[in-house]
Amino acid sequence: MSWLSPALQDLLIEALWDTALMVGASAAIAVLIGLPIALLLHATAPGGLAPNAWLNRPLGLVVNATRSTPFIILMVAIVPFTRLVAGTSIGTGAAIVPLAIAATAFLARLFENALREVDPGVIEAARAMGATRMQIVAKVLVPEALPGLVAATTVALVSLVGFSAMAGAVGGGGLGDLGIRFGYQRFMPEVMATVVVILIVFVQALQSLGDWLVRRLSHR
């Protein structure tokens, strides 16, 4: 990267690390919280393992409300919560909080769709064999949906790379922030081009990894 000064090269590497950290950490949180929410949505839906409209509807509403709020607005709106969790509302660490919340709602819905794709006949067969509801979830629903869950996580990771570019608005770092500050505000097209190329490669790598994993996991 001889077209960039050593100082810029350091900034770029730091930005790449910040992006990876923001995307990775928020995705990990989103998977951990999003999957139970998706299972709850799936189980409490009409015809599910434990139908319960009083739980299903409000939960679906919260997920949808979060999903329909534009990320830049969500980020600002939850600043008090971010401060509570992260101790501060600015910086890369603080940016993880709104990213994780947006990704959780996004993933909960994608995960729910993946669970819905599981053949209901297989679940019925498990019931006929005397499986408990927990066994059905752990031994049938999640394993059968696994390729779909991984595909959904890949989609979420790619979206998170895009969302993380807005983290600069709350003082977070990352490639998007670098591109805005140097490429756009200081008009350094070589920085902008480098950032864009790195982002493309980054997203492509995530997608390929996800696709490879889905292929390995599914036996259709």
Next chain:
Amino acid sequence: MADAMPDTPSPVAISLDRLSKRFARGNTLALDDVSISVREGEVFGIVGRSGAGKSTLIRSVNLLERPDSGGVTVLGQDLLALDDAGLRAARRGIGMVFQHFNLHSRRTVAENVAFPLEVAGLPAAERRARVAEILPLVGLEGKRDAYPAQLSGGQKQRVGIARALASRPRILLCDEATSALDPETTREILALIRDLRARLDLTVLLITHEMAVVKAICDRVAVMEAGRVIEEGPVFSVFTRPEHPTTRSFVAEVIGHGVPASTLSRLPLPRAGEKRRLAQVVFTGPNSTRAVVSEASRDYGLDINIVSGRVDDIAGEPFGVMALAAYGPDPAIDAAFAWMRSLGLTVTEIAP
């Protein structure tokens, strides 16, 4: 098979007592006061068109579908009185095979078969031993590590059967188990079920829309229509003496009756003063081998034209079906048909 049935009736394995079930969606009555008892060791078939309620009926045996009213007793146990844990334990004693196999796509054959054992909490070593024992029974010992997507339909159903029998149930429910298979594979799977029934002392309850399945494997049959059982009895008598029109049309699918219009148009017309009457005659019982046609012709002065005929067997009992065109005066034909009936044959006149 009929000859495998002892003379004294075996104890009742499955008793469905006055089941009714109404589905809120469409407000349809899927089961309308249906009672059925299946005796230990028999293969009982429920036949009906789609929407007749047979699927709801078989699913109420293990309470996948809870009836609105009525009683479900399996091997002496009142299933409706059980709590969740009790019901799960009872379900492990009732194997079930499905039309679309319902295998886990991400588990191998061996892992699929082990699933009910896993659910029952058996240790891994015992699961492996049981899987190794049961796969050869269904002819799949060479496919233990294959995934369902790598198997043919017939092989998938063999896995389904092995899985259903893994926890050594005494009852096997077959929910249209052969309906997704081609005729050749259907025959293989039915032969397998019949073989396993004998080897493992199973009681089999199956539902199907194909009378050929009933003919091939069942001892007794119930015919369902609009949520009710309209006819029930040993397969041989239902086939040879169907009473309800729906049963007749089911039976006709397999043993065929009626005369094609093209054949009819080629039959000679009756002479002046004579009548031509067509009848289907089913030959069963001790007189089935008598020279009925020539005797009737000689004794009643009729000309009898054999339009079609064949010999078949149901549940191991042979019987013949013949379509006859009788020519002669009406009273003589009446007398000849009455004489045939007195021999125990079933004579059904066919509209010409």
